[in-house]
Amino acid sequence: MRNCHRVLGAIAVLLISAPAAHATSAGAVEGRGVSPRTDALSRPAVPLPWGDSLTVDRTGYVNRGGDVTVYGTYRCVYDTVDSPRASILVTLTQGAERDTIGSAPAICDGQQHRWAVNGTGGAYYVGGAAYAEARMVKYGDRGDFVPMPRTVADTEHSITLVNGMR
Incomplete structure (x- = not known):
């Protein structure tokens, strides 16, 4: 049971960090002259707290x-x-x-x-x-x-x- 919780925790960490990895790879691709992919995951869904x-x-x-x-x-x-x-x-x-x-x-x-x-x-x-x-x-x-x-x-x-x- 304890190992099951550890596995679920590791999967959760991987899923949470996946958007950050996508953003990092998109920035690297952009540096090579290829336009970055824009989809629903790469745009912020809520207003930024430092805007109007x-x-x-x-x-x-x-x-x-x-x-x-x-x-x-x-x-x-x-x-x-x-x-x-x-x-x-x-x-x-x-x-x-x-x-x-x-x-x-x-x-x-x-x-x-x-x-x-x-x-x-x-x-x-x-x-x-x-x-x-x-x-x-x-x-x-x-x-x-x-x-x-x-x-x-x-x-x-x-x-x-x-x-x-x-």
């Missing part, structure tokens, strides 16, 4: 006048073909009210930062369930006469608006 990312906190705040504050985090990676500036745009839905409540500036330095958007967006919000959509937009200098905005990260989910500003 955006989150929205599950709790937002609303005061008696209907002004809301929504919080979250972002990571914006600086690319030499893009401007180092970006914006986070937030849209809030509660019942029949759906409005863009505002935006926050973002710094593209690769670090994780907190953001907060305050505003009303012209709608009247109250405490309770709501739906938040956030989008991070970069302004690229890709040879265009006018830098065009492009969405690099977005998220949306249900949040709870509570009374009292943080």
Whole structure:
């Protein structure tokens, strides 16, 4: 029985290390001028943790006048073909009210930062369930006469608006 476990462990180690061996051999083939094989195993299946990312906190705040504050985090990676500036745009839905409540500036330095958007967006919000959509937009200098905005990260989910500003 003990040897059976050892054999299974050795097989598991071989299977886990197989993708790494494939990547190493693909790099060696590429060095000889032959194009590397691209298949589903050689591409990452999940977003990389050091790329652009955006989150929205599950709790937002609303005061008696209907002004809301929504919080979250972002990571914006600086690319030499893009401007180092970006914006986070937030849209809030509660019942029949759906409005863009505002935006926050973002710094593209690769670090994780907190953001907060305050505003009303012209709608009247109250405490309770709501739906938040956030989008991070970069302004690229890709040879265009006018830098065009492009969405690099977005998220949306249900949040709870509570009374009292943080």
